[in-house]
Amino acid sequence: MQTKDINEDIKWAQINKDVLRSMENPRMGYWIAVAMCVAMVGVALTAEILQYTTGMGNAKNWPHMWNLYIATFIFWIGMSHSGTLLSAILHIIRSDWRKPIYRFAEAMTTFSLMTAGLFPVIHVGRLWNIYWTLPYVSDRGIWPNFRSPLIWDAFAVFTYLTSSALFLFIGMIPDLAICRDNAKGWRKKLYTALSLGWRGDDRQWRNFRKTYLLMACFLIPLAVSVHSIVSSDFAMSIMPGWHVTTFPPYFVAGALYSGCAAIITLFICLRYFFRFEEYMTIPILEKTCKLTFAIAMVWTYLNLIEFASVWYGHNAAEKELLIAKFTGPYSPFFWAMLFFGSVLPFTLAFEKLRRHIPTMFVVSLLLNVGMWLERWMIVSPTLSMGYHPIAFDVMWPTMVSWAIVFGSFGWFGLLFLVFVKIFPSISMYEVKEMVYHRRRVARDEQAHVFHRRTGDHPSSGTATPGLEGA
């Protein structure tokens, strides 16, 4: 049974070779995946064109003014949070097992934000005027309404998108230099431009470390605030089931949860398709699973808090709504959400299941189904049962909105597929660092001390990892 996070004897040239290999010669399977994603996007595009030309009635009905689009918007925003968790939070607390897997998680952050950002645009009735939500100086001297949580959303998502894209790019610079040195043709030109003249000298490394740390420190509060702001779309409203004080932490926990589950899914895919067994090892998967389990329990706890505060709060409308969630027309979905979100993660508590990759693949997918249901169960039941009894109505999404939601997964997949063939999906220099530290630790026989905090090693930084064997 493999217990070490990574094989310490691996040659650095081997790391380069393995990662660079994954970026070239796409095989048939890759093209089939691309074709499927394109087809999914095509379906969504058709639906969107239909909706654009005829009207929003295709998708939603009164009183369900918000529906699948907003739920899926929150889902994608949520999924973006785990990239920050892996790359920034674990960087700051110096958990070095994140190093082989944080790159694709970060790419996932950026791409899920790019997917999420589409949904408000799709959702609004007059999307040709969506730029009015941005503050710009105009002849007319009118501004967006800065009191509206939707405006905060626009700011938060744009800020998060630019910062996470920048963070992804900055963290990739040393790797892009490696790619540049090994590439030919258009790739050479691309990597030369993107690696910004990286030579790997001391000064560059020093500045790089500082920038990276600074960005990491900046991103953590940003990520937390983004989903808190998204939660205020609901928490700031007056409706029962939305006007909940615990929504910001609840949303953040749910975000990290769905993101971690998505990381497990992508971890398994990349490991399988790119033969990354040497890097994306079972112990790392196990650690990710443990993290997911912990977050799942936080999420469950916050759920229980919400139920309890509604139950003991004795607000008639909110209580009715809670009962309706458990017993009403949406109850199958609500129970499914509770099962997938709170019961299913217990599979992550068992070592045997954790180490079994097919199980983990299915479980991680189901966890995300649960998290998507969670978002839907936040949006729809409240709209079906507000304050005014004449507007109590249950509505089901139509094919148009389902098609657009379905297509968003294709859009995300397409971006990700393009990414893995153009950029290294494993951070080469950081894996080398990790290997380097582990070797030292093994040599000094101090594994029991430095197993968790190898980044702390006093002699780190004396060498310049990444150059050797590059």
Added chain:
Amino acid sequence: MSVNHQCSYDSGRRGNARRGLGSLGIVLGVTAFAALLLSFTVVAEVPGAIPPQGAHDGKDVAQPIEFPHNIHADVNKINCMYCHTYARRSKVAGIPPTSKCMGCHSVIATDKPRIKKLTEYWENREPPPWNKVHDVPDYVHFTHEKHLKRFVFDNDALPTENVSEVCAFCHGEVKTMTVAHKTKPLNMGFCKRCHEANHGPFDCWQCHK
């Protein structure tokens, strides 16, 4: 005076800034600055009012009869409100009925080709199909009567004969044109600047319906 006048109306600051993307920008900028200076001389013409800034080059609108505004309003000094008689008492200024035209033109200049055409319409008992030049979108509520009240009838310093100076705020120097030509943008920024300068109402629902 009339030269200054025209200059200032043709080149408002912001209207140019929007269009002047090319090398014309500098020229227009200088003109705009000059217009700003000249606008102080114009204020004297309509007391108690600051004319709105902005210029526009609307497309030519073909009319069934090439109506010479210049002959009527400039040469013969006919008051705008003589023909556009609804301006003072309703939302729209209105186009005069053909009978009003014929009131004069049954005896005046009957041999001119344009008048012959007008007589033809009159005899066929059908109105000339005039085309609209100045229009605002459907969601804009604009009343001529209140603007005329504010700038003309409540403005004791302005003789009613000079109403064309007020009309020119939004319609340009129509009395120098033959058929009317849109020379003011008539967009929200244009309205807003004038409302700001002249302390007009600023509520969205005053103008949007």
Added chain:
Amino acid sequence: MSLRNLLENWGDYRKGREQGGHHKYEHMWGMAIDLNLCIGCNACSVACYAENNLAVVGKEKFEKGHALHWMRVERYWDEPNLGEARVSEYQVHGASFVPTNCQNCNAATCEPVCPVAATYHTPDGLNAQVYNRCIGSRYCSNNCPYRLRYFNFWSYYESSWPAPLHMQLNPDLTVRDKGVMEKCTFCVQRIRAAKDKAKMENRVVAEGGVVNVGDQPFKVAPGRAKVQDMEFQTACQQTCPTSAISFGDMLNPDSQVSKLWRSHQVELGKTSQKKPNPELRGYRLLEELNTDPRVMFLERVREV
């Protein structure tokens, strides 16, 4: 509006009563609906359709909730033990009707959430909806506890008014296209016309100051139009065969609506109304949510 003012008057700010703020009221239009008089004939709703260019969406779209009835006559059925036993879903006796239009809340929940400020409070105290500014995010409707905002899910101007029916459209307000939220405006075009008329006739209150409605002070703007009570009526009020609907300026203590509010001791700015005796029938919808609506209902009285 300074920051200090904002912080000090935060509570009032939400209700547009802040000191030195931009809200100097010109009028405060309010309504009172006597449910004792309402016979549920839906004439008000029809009048609203005619006056406000509301599209007729058809049966199928109505079922999906695409209807645009700004004045909605809600029908509720009593419990079976009142009156005769319930034999079908629609029993003979026991229906109650609540004509609900936009409550024009003084602390409207729809206003702060609109991303583009298409809905806001006018100096008339109206809860405005600027159609050409609306981008259709539909947040306002979600946040309206009364669900009295309606969305144009489709374009109706071709289907709803085929020629020559388009000739009946009211030119004083726009025909909304798809993707726009709309709601009752208290017939703002009539208000506007009445105010314009008053101003054209130089009927103006020159001085500003403070007007008390109940114990709530409202700053008023100088130079506001002096519109007489009942100088104009809203379409629903005009049509109501039993005169159940009263409408007027609540800043005018002599208006019919002010008198009704006073006589039933319903006060603005309260989350619940004191009812010392059962003769007082006034109530406001969901006022415990502190939305401070300006439509008062007079409870229906009936023998059991």
